Amino acid sequence: DGIELDVFMLPCGTLIVFHGGGTDENPGDLTDYCLNFPKNSILDYTYEETKQLQFNPNFQEFVCGYERTTSKEDAYIPTLREVLLDMKARPDKIVKIELKGPDTAVPVLKLVEELDMVSQCHYSSFDHSQIHTIRKLRPQRLPNNGSHVYKTGALFNTVPSNFVELAKKVDASEVHLRYDTCTPQRIAQIHQASMESMAWSRGPIGMMQDTTTVYHDIGYEDSHFLSAMIETGVKQLCVNKPDILSNLLRTK
Numbered sequence: 001d002g003i004e005l006d007v008f009m010l011p012c013g014t015l016i017v018f019h020g021g022g023t024d025e026n027p028g029d030l031t032d033y034c035l036n037f038p039k040n041s042i043l044d045y046t047y048e049e050t051k052q053l054q055f056n057p058n059f060q061e062f063v064c065g066y067e068r069t070t071s072k073e074d075a076y077i078p079t080l081r082e083v084l085l086d087m088k089a090r091p092d093k094i095v096k097i098e099l100k101g102p103d104t105a106v107p108v109l110k111l112v113e114e115l116d117m118v119s120q121c122h123y124s125s126f127d128h129s130q131i132h133t134i135r136k137l138r139p140q141r142l143p144n145n146g147s148h149v150y151k152t153g154a155l156f157n158t159v160p161s162n163f164v165e166l167a168k169k170v171d172a173s174e175v176h177l178r179y180d181t182c183t184p185q186r187i188a189q190i191h192q193a194s195m196e197s198m199a200w201s202r203g204p205i206g207m208m209q210d211t212t213t214v215y216h217d218i219g220y221e222d223s224h225f226l227s228a229m230i231e232t233g234v235k236q237l238c239v240n241k242p243d244i245l246s247n248l249l250r251t252k
Contacts, residue, residue, distance in 0.1 A: 002094030008101030014047035015080035124153035132170035198236035
């Protein structure tokens with residue numbers, strides 16, 4: 001069990017945990033997330049400036065309610081250090097850190113090592129050069145089974161025919177596929193290449209769109225959806241409704 005989070009480094013050097021809108025190539029857009037944003041990208045703010053942002057209580061991905069979303073005390077962007085310290089108190093939980101913003105690999109690596117959380121933290125990115133940086137700096141493998149000490153995941157939105165070769169090129173430990181590109185054949189290819197596998201869901205808004213306009217034979221992360229994912233042979237699932245997944249696994 002564990003959590004997945006996205007990380008940006010701000011111009012002031014602070015690492016923050018934030019998702020944001022935009023694309024994988026240009027992440028961090030604030031349009032849907034905030035009501036007042038004089039600058040459109042989170043990457044244009046210092047950490048002190050982010051404290052002045054007012055979050056949009058009507059944004060569907062915010063599930064904590066109007067009062068907490070509009071509260072200056074409760075609604076703020078946390079630093080990665082804060083989140084990791086919380087998770088360090090839960091050493092049985094893995095932290096999947098997506099290197100979302102540019103140039104985050106080295107500062108994130110340094111922070112994880114400073115907090116002595118190497119075995120608890122894994123790294124992933126759609127920008128494979130970032131996980132390649134992690135691997136070049138930390139190539140160590142465990143002597144008992146040869147697996148990487150520093151786990152890295154190559155994220156794919158669409159899946160090219162040579163996706164396994166691309167992941168191996170950066171010496172990734174894992175391959176992470178979007179849920180609707182995750183097939184038994186692709187999962188078998190990953191495992192045959194001695195890498196681990198993960199399927200990831202889109203955010204709540206994207207999943208609701210998919211299950212109402214694209215895929216009519218499944219619900220939004222219902223037991224049928226999750227069973228279909230498990231049947232591909234994938235080893236890990238990154239989902240929005242872990243309670244449903246947990247209940248399903250207990251019945252199997």
